[in-house]
Amino acid sequence: MDQLLYRVIPDILLLLFGSLLGVWGVSIRRSDLSLESMAVYLGRVGAAMFLIWMVALTVYQRQVPVLNPGQLAFFLGGLVWFGQCYAQQRINQRLFVVLPLLGVVILMVFGLVLGMRPGPVTTSLKSVSTAIHVTMSLAGIALLLGCGVFGAGHVILDLNIRRRNFNAWFQRLPSLGEMDSLRRLTLITGWALVTASLVSALVILNLRSSDQGSVASHLHPMVLLATILTVLVLADRFRWISANKLAIGCMIMSLTVVILICVSVIEIFYGRIT
Numbered sequence: 001m002d003q004l005l006y007r008v009i010p011d012i013l014l015l016l017f018g019s020l021l022g023v024w025g026v027s028i029r030r031s032d033l034s035l036e037s038m039a040v041y042l043g044r045v046g047a048a049m050f051l052i053w054m055v056a057l058t059v060y061q062r063q064v065p066v067l068n069p070g071q072l073a074f075f076l077g078g079l080v081w082f083g084q085c086y087a088q089q090r091i092n093q094r095l096f097v098v099l100p101l102l103g104v105v106i107l108m109v110f111g112l113v114l115g116m117r118p119g120p121v122t123t124s125l126k127s128v129s130t131a132i133h134v135t136m137s138l139a140g141i142a143l144l145l146g147c148g149v150f151g152a153g154h155v156i157l158d159l160n161i162r163r164r165n166f167n168a169w170f171q172r173l174p175s176l177g178e179m180d181s182l183r184r185l186t187l188i189t190g191w192a193l194v195t196a197s198l199v200s201a202l203v204i205l206n207l208r209s210s211d212q213g214s215v216a217s218h219l220h221p222m223v224l225l226a227t228i229l230t231v232l233v234l235a236d237r238f239r240w241i242s243a244n245k246l247a248i249g250c251m252i253m254s255l256t257v258v259i260l261i262c263v264s265v266i267e268i269f270y271g272r273i274t
Helices: 002-029 033-061 069-090 094-114 128-162 176-207 209-238 243-270
Strands: none
Touching: 002 033, 002 069, 002 094, 033 069, 033 094, 069 094, 069 128, 069 176, 069 243, 094 128, 128 176, 128 243, 176 209, 176 243, 209 243
């Protein structure tokens, strides 16, 4: 069971998502609606398989896959894909799905290279409260990474429109309005999840006074992220700046998220949290 959950199934999932990326790669060169439909179906199968593996591993190790950096990266890759499926239910992204899918494959490869089997685990990573907090945080982060990708899509489409470059690639992407809706959807949902995660962590901090120093230092990046997100959500809601500038802001926010993830991982696994 150990080998199956920590190596065999993750390898199968990587193979499945890599194959899915290949199908979409073929679709780039061939405008085939049946091929695109098959790719969407395979994506749903991949999401279902990842969910089954995640539940099985959680039961086996009595914690969601966050016990080491490899598990965290692989788990984040799956959550990115869940966010993609969530957005796909609203708006068909067609060829634009290649970008988030590439990110999923990279995260899964990174997770397997780092190793999925946990070594000695700190006490703070074993609790139910940690599982809830980290899962909400990663789910929000996954959506925010998608928000940055959709922001980049908005900028690319806007540039093509300004240049009147309506090629075949352009025709098989969501419209500018749809890309803006996807960016807004992932921004607001990601902000809600990150805020809820931060509130839950603050509640836990009050209940565990002995952990205040180490946990508080881990929350500093989350407070910064929540502040940035709140400004972006308000700017979007009240139209303080143009849609194109908002899209660029979301791209910068996603890059900030990547940096904050690295800081948090270092703090959790190599810092003072025990």
